[in-house]
Amino acid sequence: ASAGGPMYYTGRDMKLTHQGIGITENDWATFLRHAGKTMVALELPKQESDDIVAFVLSLKDDIVDS
Numbered sequence: 001a002s003a004g005g006p007m008y009y010t011g012r013d014m015k016l017t018h019q020g021i022g023i024t025e026n027d028w029a030t031f032l033r034h035a036g037k038t039m040v041a042l043e044l045p046k047q048e049s050d051d052i053v054a055f056v057l058s059l060k061d062d063i064v065d066s
Contacts, residue, residue, distance in 0.1 A: 014062035021065075028064045032056075 011017075035056065039049045 014059050018063045023064050025064060028060060
């Protein structure tokens with residue numbers, strides 16, 4: 001639902017799911033590059049891409065180990 005889909009996510013939260021697996025800033029940057037290239041390859045409209053990026057960026061503090 002937070003990402004604009006019709007379903008409400010009922011799984012574990014992002015912080016618990018990614019806790020202790022050591023995702024670094026470099027890992028995060030690599031993921032963002034791949035995700036960006038994928039959205040370009042799929043020719044997603046700019047607004048949709050921007051919405052996805054904004055949602056994903058909102059999760060960073062729960063995913064990346066500081």
